[in-house]
Each structure stands twice: as C-alpha cells, then as structure tokens.
Amino acid sequence: MTPSPVAIAAYRRKYERELFERVIPFWLQYSLDRERGGYFNCLDRDGSLYDTTKHVWLQGRQAWLFAKLYRTVESKPEWLAAARLGVDFLQHFAIRPDRRAYFSLTEDGKPIQLQRKIFSECFYTMALAEFSRASDRPDLLAAARDELATLWDWAYDWSYVGRPVLAGQHPAQSLAVPMILLNLIEEIAPDDASEYAVEVEDCIRRILLHVNSDEQLVYETVAPDGSQIASPQGRLLNPGHAIEAGWFLQHWAQRLQREDLSADAIAIVRWSFARGWDDEYGGIFYFLDAEGYSPTPLEWSMKLWWVQCEALYAHLLNFSLTGDRDDWDAFERVDAYCFEHFSDPKFGEWFGYCDRQGNVTHRFKGGPYKGCFHVPRALLLCWRLLQALETPNTQSVA
Template identity: 20%
Template sequence: MSVQLKQLKTELATELENILSYWSKNAIDSQNDGFVGQIDHSENRIENAEKGAVLNARILWSFSSGYQVTKKEAHKKIAQRAFEYVSNHLYDTEFGGLFWSIHADKTPKDTKNQIYALAFAIYGLSEYYVISKDEKALEIAINLYKKIQKHSYDRVNRGYLEAFTRDWQPIEDLRLSDKDANEKKTMNTHLHIVEAYANLFKVWKDKTLQNDIIELLQTIEKHFINTETGHLRLFFDENWIEKPDVISYGHDIEAAWLLLQCAEISEDQTLITNYKKHAVQMAEVTKEGLDSDGGLWYEFDAEKNELVAEKHWWIQAEALIGFYNAYQLTGDENYLNIVFKNWDFIKNHILDAENGEWFWGIYRDYSLIEKDKAGFWKCPYHNSRACLELIHRIKN
C-alpha cells in the first residue's frame, strides 16, 4: 500500500472520530429527548426546531455503523438513543408508517409517509440490529419493508411511488423538498429503497426480499441509468414517462458505487457484471463536474447550459467513495488521484477545523454557503459513510 493511501486511511479514521464526536457533543437534546432538530451555520442550537425522520434515521445508521469501527461504548449508546427515539416517537404504530417530522415536544407535525424516509429508517434499524441484536429493531425494519411493498410498489408498471398520507391514501404533494419535481417516481427514492433493502437483507436472509432487490436493480438499470450518457435520469411519472431535469453529479457518483454494492449483496451475477460497467461509466462521466481544485460541482442544468456553481459537502463525500470504487474496478490511478485531490479540497474548504463537522458547502468564489450544520438534510451520514467505506476498502 502506498504511503499516500496509508496516510489517507489514517486521516479518514481520525475524521470519522471527529464527526461522531461533533454529533455526540452538540446534537444531544437533553431537554426534549433525542437530538436537536437544527444547528445553524453559526453553531446556534434551535431548541424547538422540528425533528425530521431522515435526520434521526441517519444518526441511527451513522453511530451503529461507526461503532463497528471505533468500538466505543459511547457511540453504541448514542445509536441506542437514536433507536429509541425513532421507534418510540417517529414510528407510527397506528398505521405502520413513519412520521416525516415531529415537534420538539414529540407530537407529530408532518404525518405523511414519504417512502424515502421509510427507506432510511430500514437502513438505520437494520444497521442497529447488527450491533444490538435487538429484535424490536429488526421487527420494525421488516414491518416498514412490508408497508412499502404493500402501498408504494407499482404492480402494473414496477417501481415505487413517492409518498402517501398517514393512512396510506394518495397525496397531492409528492416532493422530498422544494427543489424537486412533483413526480410519482424518482431516482433518489429508488436509490435509497434498494440501499435499505440490501442492508436489511444482510441481517434477514428472506428470499422474497432478495427477489425485490433484484427487481429493483433491474428497474433502476432500465429506467434511471442513461447508458448513452452515463448520467442518471431523475424524475418520471407512474408510466415511466420522463420529466427531464438537471445532471446531478453527486447522485451520479453516489449511485456508481452504491448500486454495485447492492448488486453484490443481491448475489445476482448478471447484475453484478452490469453494475461494474455502470460504476466505471458513471464515475467517468462524473469527471465532467470536477473543478481544477479537486471539488465536485453540484449540478448542471443542460436545458439552460448552466452550471449550478456550488460544491456541497455530501457530493464531496460520495466522490471519495465513487472514484475510489472506480480505481478498485479498473486499477486506473487517475481515479485514485481524483480521490487524493478531492480529500485535499475537503480538508481545505469543507471541514470546519474550528468547530468540527463539515460546512454545507461553498460557492464559486469560495465563500461559505450559510446553511445548517445539523438539520433536516444535514446529517452525519454521507461524510461518516465516506470515512467508513474507505477505511474498509483501503487494505493494510
């Protein structure tokens, strides 16, 4: 192993500890239970902010997965705290779904069933089961999987529908966030359903689940991966009619490695072979979004021929894994050099050396994007996962 790779692994192990330390010290909500719903860009805790399901599910995953490397009981305790919060307050025992958000006082705020959030709960719960062997965690994960299959799966056209009311009726606004198209089938949700199902399959070897993973990967390959360009298609209606949108470099490079990992977990050899090819092609075309400083741009609007000139934290995290994965598949050191350069960019511009954690990102002129340090969408998942994946992948 090269000196540079050894150094990278050492630095990422340190950074993993730093990320988990930040959340341990700053995000615990002693007053209202669980974790604070928001910490703004100036490190101010917004004590009564609403608490999102995605944030809590990702904290659950990050500390459950992180504990397996750090072996620190304090990390396991925070994973347990996250599990108790998700299972006691976000999991809807009446209708078997998951509240999108709750008030700081633990009462439901937005009760819609956003399938993306259910997927992250499955992802976190199955990871927590690895370290706890708590049957309740596995039981809730399986229940959520069955709810998705019952209500979200499109039996006519395949794929999964985005969102429902609390009692599983159709809902008008399907969007994950304001920037998304209001369409019934999205790449982002399918990516995270298959990620969640694959993680569940690692601890629950159910044949039906395995078949669902295989079908999902086939569906993604058929509709979401544009094999001509190598980029992802993002939005469709229920009949798979595309609504063209931006090129999302972050999702391209995340999907490149994550879908291959899911294919490997599915044990379907044809899919493994196909997704190895997709992983390299998607990494190759993502290079279009790399800046000379090693950072990866956010999005490109092809219709306007316009770059969305921002470099977000999560995109850099996924770039580390996606390009390292391409290096593993090809042996091409150009990909490895991208990883080194991207990590330097992260250290220089994204890491908050003073307070810990990662800034939301920077603009073209290197000024900070003044958005949350912790919040609905700012979670310890992308950056801790980048550290964890490379720690596992870089062999001693």
C-alpha cells in the same frame, strides 16, 4: 502510476483522524438530548443549538450511524447508548398508527410536519435494522422487515402517502426511490438477501432506466419505461445522486458477482463526475441541465457537502476494483476540495453549503437536511476501504 503504500497509509490515517477525532466527537458532545431523547440536529458552527426541532430522517440516520460504529468498529458503550437514544425516541414519537413517519417533531416529540414522501420512513427502518444487530434485538429486525414491506407497497404510488396524481402530470419515476430501497435492502439483509431477490432485481432495473449509455448521462427523473421527459424536470441531472447510485449498484454487483453490473456502476460514477465537476472553480455542481439550459433549481451551481462525500467513496471504490490511476486521481481531486472547503479546522465536523466559488454560505453544521450521516458515513467507508488497500488480501467492498 499506482499510489504507493505510503500514500495509501497516509490517507488512511487522515480519514481515521477526521472521523474519530473531529467528526464523531462533535455530534456526541452537542447533539445528544439525554433529557428527552433523540438528537438535536440544528447545530451552529461551534455546536451551539439554534433550533430545537428534531428532524425524523436525521434522527434515523444518526441512530443508524452510531449503531454501525458500535457493531463494526468498536463496542464502545457510548456509541450504543447514543444509538439507543435515537431509536427509542423514534419508536415513541415518530410513527403514526398508519405507519407514516413525521418529518419533524418538537424537542419533546410533538409532531410539526408530515411530508408526502417516504424517506423519513426509510431511515427509521434503516435505524431499526442496524440497531437490532448492535443490541441483539431480533424483534427490531422483524419490525424493520415489516416496515420495508409497507414501504414497498407505497414506493411507486405516492397517493398512499397523500400525494395525489393530477391529470396534467407526466408519469415519472425518480432515481431517489429505487436507489434508497436498494440500499435499505442491503442494510436489512447484509448477509443473505435471497428472500429479497425479486425486489433487488426490480430496484436495479429501475435504476438502470435512468442511465443513457449513448449520452453517458444519468437522468434524475424519467418516464416509467425509461424514456426521457421533455421538460426541465426530465432534463435535470443530479451528479451526486447518480454517483451515490453508482456505488450502491457496485455493492450489489460484488454481492451478486455480476461483472456487467459492476462495469455499469463504474461507468455511472465516472460519467457523472466528468459531467458534474466544475473545471473553473472545482467541486461538483448540485444540478445541471442535460441540454445546457439553465437548471431551474436556483441552487444549481452550489457545492454541497453530501455530493462531494458520495464522490469520495465512489471513486475510491472504483479504484479498489479497477486499479485505474484515473479513479485514484478523481478521489484525490475530491479529497483536496473537501478538506479545503468543507472541513472546519477550528470546531470540527464539516460545513454543508458553499457557493460556486467555494465560499461557505451557511455556517451551521446541522440543519433540516444536514445531520450526522453523509460526512461520517463517507469517512467510515473510505477509512475501511483504505485499510483494505493497505492489506490487499482483505475484502475491499464494504
């Protein structure tokens, strides 16, 4: 049975309250560093600061989020000011002369750590693109395009970012790289991506190399030709990443009017959820082994906030396209788990880490890997989609 308009409206109000009354105010109140710029990421349960380190990829994500809110929800000056605080800090301190971005900085912008990855650069670029539109700064969009061109050169050869290729390594491709690049192109070119047509198709092709339709699995790491790597790394499943990749693909399927890609994206979300859901305790596992061995990451059985966040939107997006009750039921199942285990009724925002049984293991709301991004992005996307479902003639894909 299709959910009633009353049920959809109730969820819309729920997500609206959670986003605008309990999540966004938390970050506005506690994270903004108005003295030195940027954001404090390491916030305890009640918002108190336990470490002044500023993590660059979280700076970029938070700047993007506030610019997106300003441009697409309401032109609140405080949202634009919050976004500017992050972008200015990043431009002054995060980028080296060789275009690499640091991973972490002191509160006044001195470098602490440089990773041999490209993700800090990706989220810096995403922040530039969204803030350029929010602030009417075409020069920043041009800068974002330049950054994307550099990232494209680095993406599949990390020797450019200081990671050597060793003789015993098996050639491999991570799902994270093509999916984040595909999302980055969506952010840089939300209206007309024709100049990136080749890059978009390359990202889609590379993502689909990870999908084994016969097994109904999405592998986190595969050989460059898509074949499986016979190792724990090659057997590793990351249901959250796969689900996130599914909705990234679905956005492009709708833009490109590709029914085949849409069907693939729907299946990726459904398969990954079916494999990843913990039938005993609820929630989606962080990692699994495709052949049933114990996954080598020690945290494999934990339930992480971002994994559940990606599933919330992906299932709702599937339902908006299919009308299938199973997709709606999956959304409701994840929603119930999230609001029981992650949402903090006392101080707002969400916890990030639970053990397999659903007990909170880390009380903080922000750390080196959790910031103002996955929770508000998922709530925003779901809220907008629920609005569209209330009014069926509106556009359903964000």
